[in-house]
Amino acid sequence: MPADERTPARGPKPQVSIRDVAERAGVALGTVSNVLNRPEKVAEATRERVQRAIEDLGFVRNDAARQLRAGKSRTIGLIVLDVGNPFFTDVARGAGDRAAEADLSVLLGSSDQSTDRESGFIDLFEQQRVQGVLISPVGDVDERLTRLRDRGMPTVLVDRLSQGRHFSSVSVDDVGGGYLAVRHLIEQGCRRIAFVGGPLNILQVADRLQGATKAAAETRGVQLEVLSQPDLTVRAGRDAGQEIVERAPADRPTGVFAANDLIAVGVLQAFSLLGPLTVPDDIALVGYDDIDFASSTVVPLTSVRQPSELIGKTAVELLLAETEALAEGRPLDRQQVVFQPELVVRESSRRTP
Structure with a gap:
């Protein structure tokens, strides 16, 4: 042509x-x-x-430009520990539902338990000038979050109690939840109990271990060991389960408390595939979070239930209240909402004491 x-x-x-x-x-x-x-x-x-x-x-x-000129965003930033964990998926769903009622959107970031990724998302949300930030922190981020608040961007801690009440927070009594789990295993006749989870620098995990330790100390003859893991995933649970399977029968625990349900699922897989060890007859098993999948495992999983969606909704409620207070020049009323956990007993732990 x-x-x-x-x-x-x-x-x-x-x-x-x-x-x-x-x-x-x-x-x-x-x-x-x-x-x-x-x-x-x-x-x-x-x-x-x-x-x-x-x-x-x-x-x-161009809403982005309009919001930039107005100095007010219609988005909320949410940073969770692991978006692959169904517990945090439910938290995000609850936050999104409540935000939508206020004509807001939620931008979701997963730190994957990395302080570097967490810091990157905080930077991003600050640059985007979101209306506020909801965060389930990996480590100590008080200084960063204080800077955000000083710039008119309120922050609410999610699934984490604010130490010193510096920020509003929505959490669950994880010490009480850990106590419920191990107290239940003891009542089922378990005397050698393993706590599987980690890393222990995550406050929620440390609190669950603290409650487990308290319950174990109340009954004479109960031994509690800690099988620390690098993360809270199914793979980490399988690794811990394999370690237990490879022990001599006399050295195995008779009960396992997993720091979350993903760990518990991995432990159950290892027992079934590598053992075979029977749950609960050989080893009773309790998880944490009561995700939807917990009741559908090969052996339905006993778990400590948290109101995941309600946690997300309540976090947005607190953020909206702080946003309104900042707009009106009123002092911030930093609220600490703590929900009580509930033990949901299923076949994985039902034994004859």
């Missing part, structure tokens, strides 16, 4: 501006702005003419 007959290359289609809409509708720029932001101030006929121009031109409003 001759060069002059070729179809010329086309670049990206120019973005339609609010000025283009005003010219198409034959109105002032301010009129288009009112249609977009305060439609009740515009006569119906004019409003319809502007809407037709918007549709004809394919105009899309």
Whole structure:
């Protein structure tokens, strides 16, 4: 084909501006702005003419720029320890549902228990000027979060009690939950009990171990050992389960308390595939979180239940309250909401004492 007959290359289609809409509708720029932001101030006929121009031109409003000018975002940042954990998926669902009721959106980030990733998400949300941040911290982030709050960006801790009440928080009594789990194993006749979970620098894990230790200390003859793991995953549970399987029968625990349900599922897999060890006759097993999958495992899993979706919803409620207080210049009322856990007993721990 001759060069002059070729179809010329086309670049990206120019973005339609609010000025283009005003010219198409034959109105002032301010009129288009009112249609977009305060439609009740515009006569119906004019409003319809502007809407037709918007549709004809394919105009899309730039909310990001508008929010930047207004200094107020319609998004909330949420940082969780592991988005692959169904517990945090449910927390995010609860937060998203409550945020939607307030015409807000949730931006989700998973730290994967990494302080570097956690810091990166905090930086990102600060740059995006989100309305506020919900976070389940890996480590000590008080200084970073204080800086956010000083810049008008409130923060609520999720699944973590605020030490010193520096921030509002929504959490569960994990010490009490760990106590419930091990007290139950003791009542089922277990005297050699293993706590499987980690890393122990995660406060929730440390609190569950503290409760387990307290329960074990109350009964004479009970031994509690700690099988620390690098993370809270199914694979970590399988590794711990394999270690138990490879022991001599006399050295094996008669009960296992897993720091979360994913660990418990991994332990159960190892017992079934490598043992075979029978749950609960050989070893009774208790998990934590009561994720949906807990009741559907090969042996339905006893677990300590947390109100996961309610945790997410409540965190957004606290954030909205702080946002309103900041806007009105009122002092922040830092609330600490602590839910009580519940032991849900299933076949994995039902034994004859």
